[in-house]
Amino acid sequence: AACIPVTEIFSFETVIPAGWSVPPTARVGWLIDINQASHLVKSLRSGNTPHNGKSQIQFVVNLASSGFAFDLKTSTESLDVFRVYVDGVGQLAKAGENAWQTYAISTAPGVHTIRFEYWKNGSVASGSDAVWIDKLVYLDGADTDSDGQVNYLDADDDNDSVPDYIDADPLNASVNSEKVLPVDSGYKGSAIKEQVSP
Numbered sequence: 001a002a003c004i005p006v007t008e009i010f011s012f013e014t015v016i017p018a019g020w021s022v023p024p025t026a027r028v029g030w031l032i033d034i035n036q037a038s039h040l041v042k043s044l045r046s047g048n049t050p051h052n053g054k055s056q057i058q059f060v061v062n063l064a065s066s067g068f069a070f071d072l073k074t075s076t077e078s079l080d081v082f083r084v085y086v087d088g089v090g091q092l093a094k095a096g097e098n099a100w101q102t103y104a105i106s107t108a109p110g111v112h113t114i115r116f117e118y119w120k121n122g123s124v125a126s127g128s129d130a131v132w133i134d135k136l137v138y139l140d141g142a143d144t145d146s147d148g149q150v151n152y153l154d155a156d157d158d159n160d161s162v163p164d165y166i167d168a169d170p171l172n173a174s175v176n177s178e179k180v181l182p183v184d185s186g187y188k189g190s191a192i193k194e195q196v197s198p
Contacts, residue, residue, distance in 0.1 A: 011037070011039045011135050011136075013040050021058060023056045023115065028050075028054075028055045037134055038071035043073075045131070049118055051122050053119075055117070058113055063107065066108065068105055068107075069137045069138070070133050073132045074095060074098045075128035077096075079121045084105060
């Protein structure tokens with residue numbers, strides 16, 4: 001069977017993804033915005049950030065590829081800045097009035113902490129005083145069963161002897177009932193294997 005690499009695409013259409021958190025250094029977190037989007041109808045927006053404060057959100061990800069990409073829109077004064085950090089190191093800074101644009105951040109494959117931050121200076125606000133992200137895209141490098149083979153190359157991600165393409169829950173070994181998952185099912189988190197006709 002051919003393997004399809006799992007490209008994760010987060011467009012924030014329902015909730016903030018599980019595992020995303022607000023760092024202790026933040027004054028406020030981020031929230032779902034139903035009025036702005038570059039992909040589908042919603043996006044993730046910086047919170048109502050006070051002067052000399054930060055709106056932050058972060059998550060830990062295992063990247064199978066050399067980086068990730070996301071769409072960004074900013075509506076701020078020139079001294080209020082959006083930043084992206086990977087493992088605490090700044091990778092991108094943007095401020096001012098900028099329409100939706102896609103940015104790619106390069107980093108080595110592996111486990112990383114990615115943080116999005118909107119920082120405000122001590123005075124003045126302009127525009128919408130906010131920033132938005134949407135359509136976060138990366139190649140998932142998770143190895144659910146810790147067998148040394150990333151999920152998108154592993155035919156049985158949870159090592160329950162049921163191949164992923166017919167496993168009702170390919171990431172949970174305690175669920176090993178069979179259910180056919182179409183290639184276009186939209187399942188994210190493990191590779192969907194193409195079924196080969198006999």
